[in-house]
Amino acid sequence: MLHDSRSITVNDYEKEVTVEGWAQEVRNLGGISFLILRDRYGVVQITAPKKKITPEIMQAITSLSRESVVRVTGTVRASAQVKSGYEIIPSALIVQSPSATPLPMGVVDKVDVEMDTRFNHRYMDLRKPEVRSIFEIKSLTMRLIDEYLADNAFVEIFTPKLVASGAEGGSTLFKVDYFGKVAYLAQSPQLYKQMLMSTGLDRVFEIGPAFRAEPSDTARHVSEFISFDGEMAHIDSQEDVMAMIEGCTQFVISEVKERGARALEMIGSEVVLPKAPYPILSYEKAVGMVQGAGFKIELGEDLGTEGEKLLGDLMAQDGNEMYWIVEYPEEAKPFYIMEKDGTPYSYSFDLDYRGQEISSGGQREHRYDRLVQRMEKKGLELSSFEFYLNSFAYGMPAHGGWGLGVERMVQKMLGLPNIRETILFPRDRNRLVP
Ligand code: AMO
Numbered sequence: 001m002l003h004d005s006r007s008i009t010v011n012d013y014e015k016e017v018t019v020e021g022w023a024q025e026v027r028n029l030g031g032i033s034f035l036i037l038r039d040r041y042g043v044v045q046i047t048a049p050k051k052k053i054t055p056e057i058m059q060a061i062t063s064l065s066r067e068s069v070v071r072v073t074g075t076v077r078a079s080a081q082v083k084s085g086y087e088i089i090p091s092a093l094i095v096q097s098p099s100a101t102p103l104p105m106g107v108v109d110k111v112d113v114e115m116d117t118r119f120n121h122r123y124m125d126l127r128k129p130e131v132r133s134i135f136e137i138k139s140l141t142m143r144l145i146d147e148y149l150a151d152n153a154f155v156e157i158f159t160p161k162l163v164a165s166g167a168e169g170g171s172t173l174f175k176v177d178y179f180g181k182v183a184y185l186a187q188s189p190q191l192y193k194q195m196l197m198s199t200g201l202d203r204v205f206e207i208g209p210a211f212r213a214e215p216s217d218t219a220r221h222v223s224e225f226i227s228f229d230g231e232m233a234h235i236d237s238q239e240d241v242m243a244m245i246e247g248c249t250q251f252v253i254s255e256v257k258e259r260g261a262r263a264l265e266m267i268g269s270e271v272v273l274p275k276a277p278y279p280i281l282s283y284e285k286a287v288g289m290v291q292g293a294g295f296k297i298e299l300g301e302d303l304g305t306e307g308e309k310l311l312g313d314l315m316a317q318d319g320n321e322m323y324w325i326v327e328y329p330e331e332a333k334p335f336y337i338m339e340k341d342g343t344p345y346s347y348s349f350d351l352d353y354r355g356q357e358i359s360s361g362g363q364r365e366h367r368y369d370r371l372v373q374r375m376e377k378k379g380l381e382l383s384s385f386e387f388y389l390n391s392f393a394y395g396m397p398a399h400g401g402w403g404l405g406v407e408r409m410v411q412k413m414l415g416l417p418n419i420r421e422t423i424l425f426p427r428d429r430n431r432l433v434p
Contacts, residue, residue: 312355361402
């Protein structure tokens with residue numbers, strides 16, 4: 001079994017180990033050479049004093065190009081000069097895969113590399129521990145969501161990503177040729193998770209890809225993201241749904257702090273557990289707050305990126321990182337959201353995290369006739385939604401749910417400037433490769 005930089009302990013001192021990694025740095029000082037080998041967990045120092053090693057090993061080290069993959073067998077020696085407390089004196093060294101030169105970008109160099117260059121050479125960018133660790137946190141986040149929802153009796157579902165009609169508006173649909181028919185990439189599992197509410201599977205969730213042909217080139221939009229969707233039946237109001245999300249986000253963030261401590265240190269992120277319960281602002285109140293701070297917006301309009309940021313700053317003044325905005329104008333919300341009768345508003349919510357929407361949802365219109373009315377009002381072609389509407393005609397309980405952009409949440413939790421930092425191979429208007 002190979003050792004790695006994390007598994008070598010004082011118990012291995014004076015013993016022989018084999019390690020493998022990338023040649024991060026080679027220093028040749030004549031009588032002695034040093035090779036810094038990087039693996040997933042850190043680095044090990046290979047110390048090669050000319051007098052104690054074979055000429056072949058010396059030759060291999062001195063001619064090694066940076067980032068080559070090397071396997072080294074040697075004896076572990078305590079060393080006060082090395083941060084880890086030990087070094088390895090090599091008795092065998094194999095270059096498993098030499099690296100070409102020059103490198104397309106540096107791994108340890110402290111120069112700022114353009115984002116495009118980084119994403120063009122993502123395999124190299126991800127060799128940086130601070131970049132790679134983001135994906136350990138993202139993976140942990142997914143596991144924690146699973147754990148929380150399983151504990152709350154949710155069933156994990158997988159809905160089609162090739163669909164015949166879009167639920168989130170026509171402007172962001174990606175068209176696909178489906179055996180000669182028009183199909184689309186799913187913008188969300190909306191229609192399917194709602195249909196399941198009529199079956200007795202009364203709490204479902206899905207974590208899966210969602211596709212949006214977003215024309216905007218921003219730090220928060222991509223054309224493929226991971227959506228964490230939930231839907232719950234037999235609710236009294238949308239507050240039941242909000243309580244579930246709030247419980248989940250608090251659980252995820254506190255456990256990430258705990259279980260992700262090592263990765264967080266690598267990234268250099270200090271995660272703060274938001275103050276709970278999250279304050280609830282009505283849409284009207286939120287608009288009033290940003291207007292009060294000099295922002296130009298009329299009632300009925302969307303807060304937009306700038307409005308959301310400003311609201312985030314205002315909420316931060318009282319130490320609130322996460323907050324709800326509820327009761328948006330029904331006109332601004334999709335057909336499946338329930339109207340608040342006698343008002344221009346709706347039973348809907350957004351969850352904002354430090355000035356950025358990370359989730360939205362609400363109570364759904366479960367009454368067949370009202371749903372049809374609402375779809376007609378929105379100008380939808382009812383025949384395209386027959387499969388969906390049918391599930392409302394034979395007994396559909398009151399229900400509500402949410403969609404939460406996992407990458408937006410991870411981005412905000414880690415304090416990263418751009419959503420793309422949380423996606424291995426991001427897709428946007430300008431990028432389809434790698
Ligand atoms: P919505 O369209 O608001 O709602 O999307 C839900 C959440 O998904 C994330 N998101 C995105 N993340 C990155 N890039 C994008 N282009 C992008 N678009 C959306 C956001 C957003 O809050 N069906 C409803 C949810 C529901 O009511 O259940 C929906 O999709 O974090």
